[in-house]
Amino acid sequence: MLPASVISATVRPHCGTPTPPGERVATLATPQVTDGQGHARGFGGRELYVGEIRDAVMSEGLACPHCHGRRVVRYGKRKGVQRYRCRECGRTFTDFTGTVLHGLRRRDLWLDFCQCLMEGLSVRDAAERLGISKNTSFAWRHRAISALATADSHCMCKGLVELAQLPMLRSFKGSKVPPDARMDHLKPWVSRYHRVYGHLIPRPRLITLLVAVDRAGRTRAEVVPRGEILTPTLSRMAVSQAEVCVPGVGNRFRFGAGWPGGVRWIGGLRRRIGRVGGGPLYHVRNANRLIHDFVEWMRRFFGVATKYLLRYFSWHLRVAALAGSGSAAAPKLLFLEMLGRGPMAVGLRV
Ligand SMILES: [Zn+2]
Incomplete structure (x- = not known):
């Protein structure tokens, strides 16, 4: 069953009360996606109303975001945004408290900004298109993608879980490199072929x-020091009953005392010595393809600081899932993802 917020983003309802224009938060201004005959693809989803955000955020009823108290009263309204007061802690909040829209002045541009995110525009290009400053564009990007990463951090993989890993060099882009991580003294080919010359790198x-x-389709990513035993990290990504599929060749996976749900080694020597039963069901093609697509997509950014890598990964997941739908509602669905109420966040495949 789709959450109501997702239905309204994808389908224009034929009945029901019209949403008051005074409560409109944003309207998508970028040209609509059309099919070959010039007909708009998808329905609605080009406008965003306060009521829709309220429905999505407070899907389990009115509660104080500060103390989770239920004794909440209405406390005035401004431009369609309701203000509330909690009788338990005495603090006030609005429909936008705790969301990406909290404290933003130009909320009316947010759907268009989501469209820029869908297209993977640079900070500068997004700023130019929306007529905002570069700093605002950068701040909005990180506000948006950190919300996506937070939504993803609550997800746990279940059942058969494919694992893949991508060896990388930690990037300190934008911040000072600590003395023990400096690489100025290394020859360029050492860092380029870091998989081979790992022993020369700090x-x-x-x-x-x-x-x-x-x-x-539930997906999780983590950054781990290379060669670390993966069991503790994996226990934050998948339930303990999950059976993990792991490539046996060329990838150094270490599980220490093992994984409670069991490990299937795919291909390679370990299979030949009979440590696992295989079969067509056990593979890591989806995980490998995901990493491959992510690496390709990331080229446009010319390097990303490692502390932000998981945010970019969450962003890429949404773009890959929503862009294929070709729907005009994609920016709005992306926004619902940031609220933790989009189709992917609630466990639906797009
Ligand atoms: Zn409270």
């Missing part, structure tokens, strides 16, 4: 992006 630089994806 330890803090050697990291791995670990990706887990289950057969329902």
Whole structure:
């Protein structure tokens, strides 16, 4: 069953009370996606109303975001945005408290900004299109993608879980490189072929992006120091009963005392010595493809600081899932994802 917020983003309802224009938060101004005959694809979803955000955020009823108290009263309204007061802690909040829209002045541009995110525009290009400053564009990007990463951090993979890892060098882009991670003295080919010359590179630089994806499409990623035992990290990404599929060749996966749900080694020597049963169901193709697509998509950014890598990963997941739909509602669905109420956040495949 789709949450109401997602239905209204994808389908224009034929009945029901019209949403008051005074409560409109944003209207998508970028040209509509059309099919070959010039007909608009998708329905509605080009406007965003306060009521829709309220429905999505308070899907379990009115509660104080500060103390989770239920004794909440209405406390005035401004431009369609309701203000509330909690009788338990005495603090006030609005429909936007705790969301990406909290404290923003130009909320009316937010759907268009989501469109820029869908297109993977640079900070500068998005700023130019929306007529905002570069700093605002950068701040909005990180506000948006950190909300996506937060929504993802609550997800746990279940059942058969594919694992893949991507060895990387830690990037300190935008901040000072700590003395023990400096690489100025190294020849360029050492860092380029860091998988081979890992022993020449300072330890803090050697990291791995670990990706887990289950057969329902639930996806998690973590950054781990290279060579670390993965069991503790994996226990934050997948339930303990999950059976993990791991490539046995060329990827150094370490599980220490093992994984409670069991490990299936795919291909390679370990299979030949009979440690696992295989079969067509056990593979890591989805996880490998995800990493491949992510690496390709990331080229446009010319390097991203590692502390932000998981945010970019969450962003890429949404773009990959929503862009394919070609729907004019994609920016709005992306916004619902930021509220933790989009189709992916509630476990639906797009
Ligand atoms: Zn409260």
